[in-house]
Amino acid sequence: MASAAEKQPMGLRIFLYGFVVFWLILAAFPFLWTLWGSFKVELDFFSKADWTNALSGARTMAETGSAFTGAGYEGAWVQEEFWKAVINTFLVCFFVVCTSLTIGTLGGYALSRSGYRYTFWLLILALIFRAMPPITLVSGYLLPFFEWNLWGILPTTIIVLVAINQPFTLWMLHSFFQKIPKDLDESAMVDGCTRFQAFRHVIIPVMWPGVITTGLFSFLLAYNDFAVTAMLLSKENQTMVPKIASFLGTTQTEGNVMFAVASVVSATAPLFVLVMFFQRQIVSGLTAGAVKG
Amino acid sequence: MKHRTFFWFFLPTALAMLLFIAMPIVSVITQSLHTAHDQVFIEVENCGPFGCEKEVSVDTEATEKIRREQPLGKWAGLTIYLDRGHLATAEVAEAWRTSADIGSFLSTINNLPFYRAMSFTLTYTFVVTPLLIILGFMIAVAVNALNQKLKGLVIFFSLLPMIVTPLIGSLILFWMIDARGVIGSGLQWLAGDPDLSLKASTGLTWIMLMVYGIWHSAPFAFVVFYAGLQTLPQDTLESAMIDGASRWQRIRYVVIPHILPLVTFVALIQLMDNFRVFEPIVGFNAEAHATSLSWIIYNDLGGETRLLSSAATSSVLTIIGVAILLSPVLVRTWRDFNRKT
C-alpha cells in the first residue's frame, strides 16, 4: 500500500504502532529473555525461588562474582565442540537448498507448463505425501539404511530432507512459474530453442525471486529439523538441533542445560544475518507471486 | 508440454519422492495390515545380580521358523484399524448400546485413545488455523504501513517464533509458563489467583497449546500475506480512494479479495501441519491432557517394545484424516485448475 501517498490520521497511527509493538513483544520476548538468561547460571535462568533472579542474576553473582557469565557459551563451543555441529548444519543446509531447488524448479516448471490433467493429480499426490508423519517415515528408513551402511552420514540425511520437503517446494514453485507468462518461453521455442534451452535461457534469468523465497523455506526446514537429523545422524555428524537436544538428554547434568540455552542463542544468530541480508529478496521474491494457491 | 519432455523434467523430483515417500507409504500400508506372528513361549530361569526368577520368554528358534515362512507377519486385514487403539468399533458399538444418554456416550468415546486424540487435534486445528491466519493478516497490514527503515528489523523479530526450533523453544517456554516462571507469575498476578497453574488443568493446557500454536505459525502467514500486499494493484486502490471508499472498505473490497488465493495456500499448509500437531505436546509434557495422532505414533514407536503395526495404522489414519480435512480446499483448487486450462 502506498503508505507515503496515504495520510494516516493520528489515531490510526497510534493504534498501528501500538499493535506492531504489542506483536513484537509477543514475538521477541521469549527470545530476548533467553538471550539475557544465557549469560546467567542455571539456577538463575530456571529460578525456582523467584523469577526476578533471572533478571538480576543473584546466584550468578554469588557463583561467579559478576552478574554475567559466558560459561554456557564456553561450555558449548569449547568443551562440547558446538562448532562441529555448526559446520555440519551449514553443509546440510547448503546441499539441501541447492538440491531441492534444482530438482524442484525442473519439476515445478514442468507442472506449470503441462496442461494435462495428470499434473493436477501429481500435485494432489504430492500433498498426500506431505501428510505422512515424518516420524513414521524416519523409523521406516532405519532398517534399510543400517543394512546398506548408509546410516549416520550427512549425504543420506540431505537426500531424505530434500525428498521430504519436495512436495512443499513443488507447490510453491509451481504456482510461482504459473505467474511467469507462457509466451516468454513459448516464443523462444518458436525461435528454435528446445524446451530445455528455453528454460535455461529465458526462464532461469527471471525466476530468482520465487526461487529465493522457496529456498528460504527449504533452508529453515533443514536448519530446524529434529525428527530426521536426530535419528539418522551419528554423534560426530550431528547438526545443531540434535546436538542441543543431546545437551539435555535423559539425565540433565548440571550446567549442561545452560550449554543448551547458549547454543539456542548461538543457533539463532546466523538466521539474523540471513534475514537481514536477504530481506529485500525475501519480500520481492514473494512479491513476484511466489505463493499462490 | 509434450509427455516426453514433461517426463524428463519431472523425473528427478519424482524419483526422490517415490524412493523416500511413496515406497515407505506402501510399506507402511502393508505393515498396518499385518501383525506379528503368535509368539512361542518357553519357561526359563533368569539369573542376575539380584538372584534368579522363573519367567516366560520367547522361544526365538521356534518363532524364527514361523517368521521365515511368512516374513511379513500374520495377515490381519483391518483388525488393527478396528482395535481399541484405533477406531475401536467394538467399543463404540458397545458404548452406543449401553449408554443412557448422548452425554455419557460421548464421555465413554472420549476415553478411547483415538477419539481422545481426535477431539484435541480437531479442536486445535479449527481454533488455531483461522486465528493464525487473522493474526498473520493483521501483522502484515500493520507492518506494511510502517516506515521503510523499520521494516527489516520488524520482519526479523516477527520471524523469530517460526525459526526458533519448536523442541528447544518449548523447553524455554515450558519453564517461562511454570507457576514460578515469568509468564506464569505474570498470569497469576493478572488473574489475582496465586495458585493458578497452566500445566495442572486440562482446559488451561489446551489453551496454552493453542496459543503456542498460533504464536508459532502466525509468522508463516505473515510472510506470505505481506508478500501478497506488495503486489496489490495500485490503480484499483487509488480508484477506490477516489470513489470515497473508507479505509475499512478498501481492506474489505480490495485487499482481501486480492490475497484470497494466498489464504487458500496458507490454510492448506496450516490445516495439514496443525492436524499433525506433535512437538508442542512433547515439549510442554502435555500428554496427560492432550494427545494427537502423531503423538500416538511417537508413543507406539518409543516404548520398550515397539508397536510397528499400530504406528503404521495410525500413520495411514493420519493421511486419510488430512485428505478429508483438505478436501474442500482441493475441490476449490480443482475448479481453479479447470478454469485455467
Next chain:
Amino acid sequence: MIKKILLASTLALAATASAQAACDINSGRVSIVGNEFPAIQTIGKGAMACAGAGVEVKTNLTADHQKINVAGMTGNPAEYTSAIVANSSIVALMNNDLIRPLDDLVAKFGAGLKKNQLITVNGKIMAVAFMANAQHLVYRKDVLEKAGVGVPKTYEDMLAAAKTIRDKGILQNPVGGAYKAGWNIAQEFNNMYIGYGGEFFKAGTAEVSINNEKGVAALKMMKDLSAYMNPDYLTHDSNATSAEWKAGNVAIMNMWGSRVGPLRETEGSSQVVVDNTAIDAPMTVGGGKTPATTLWWDGWTVSKNISDEDAEATFKALKAAIDPSILNDETKPQAVWLIDGYQPTAAAVGVFAAASMGTRPYPMRPFQGLLHSALGAELADYMQGKESAEKTLADVEAAYTAAAKEKGFLK
C-alpha cells in the same frame, strides 16, 4: 616448560599404550550403542581406549538408543556390535534374537568377572551387568527434625510426615516424585503394586491381571501422595523432581539411586539442602514386606549378527571398560558399580538396602514393556480425578490386550 609438555605427552602415550595392552585386542571392529548418562559415558570412554592399529572403536551414546538399537543390530554384519541395555530393554533385543550367548567368550576371556555380574537366561549368559540401580527414599534431615517426625519406613509414614510438614507450614508441597505421565508414572505404579504384593500377569501367561484390590490400593496411595506434590506433578520427570529438590521445595521423595550423587553437589543447590540430603532404604506399603520399588541393572551385550572376530574384540573392549582400574574418585559416585573392588560410597546405601531387603528386580518379561506403555498412557485419567480406579485399571488392561494381540503375545 617444553620438557613438561614432552613428559606429559609421553605419559599420555604410555597410558594409552598400557590401556591397549590391557584390552589385548589384535583386530576387529567395536561399535557400541547405549544411553548417555555419566556412568555409561565412563564405560564408553573405557572401550574407546582400546582403539589402535587394526582395532576400530566407536560409540553412539544417545537418549534415542532404544529407537535405533534394534534396527542397528538387525543387518548382517550389524552396525552395532554391542548394545548397553537394562533389564527392561534387553527384552526387545532377545525377542528379536539379536544378541549372542556369551558363555564361550566368558570362559575364554572373562577371568575376573563376578558370578553376580552375569545375566543368564535359560542357563545361557546373555549380558554382563556393571551397575545396579533402584528407587529409594531421599529425605531432608533438617525438615523432618523441624517437623518432629522420624524417617519414614512405609508410604503411610510418608503421608503422615507430609501432612505434618504442611500443617506446620514448613513446606507447602513436601513430597516429590517423578509422576510425569508416560514411562515415569507407570514405573511408580509398578513400584506401588509390587509393594502391595501384586502380580502383573496370570502365572505363565501373557494375560494381564492388575484390576484387583491391590491395583486399586496402589492407585489410591499414589493419589493420596500427589495431594502433597507440586500441582504440576504430571509434568515432572526425574530431572524436574531433582531440580525441585535442589531448590529446597521438597523434603521426602522416592528417587533413583543414580540421581543421588548430583543432589549432594553444591553446584545449582544451596548448602542447607546439600548438607541435609540423606538417603535410606526404600519404603514398604500396606503392611507388605517387599519394598515398593524395583531393582535394575545396566549391562552390555554382544550382537549376534557379527563375525566372531568382532564379537571377541567387542567382548574384550567392554571387559576392559569395566576393569576395576576404572574406579576413581570421579567415577565411583556415578553409580552403584557391580565391579569387583567397588567400595560402596555414601550415595549407594539406598540401593544396597533395597537389594538386601529382597526387592524384586524389574521383570525381564517379553511383554512387560507393553504393560508399562499402557499404564503410562492411561493412569493420568485417574490421577486427575476423571474416572474411578477400577475404570482406569480396566482401560489399562484393554490397552495392553490390544497391544499384546498385535505383537502376537496373546491370541
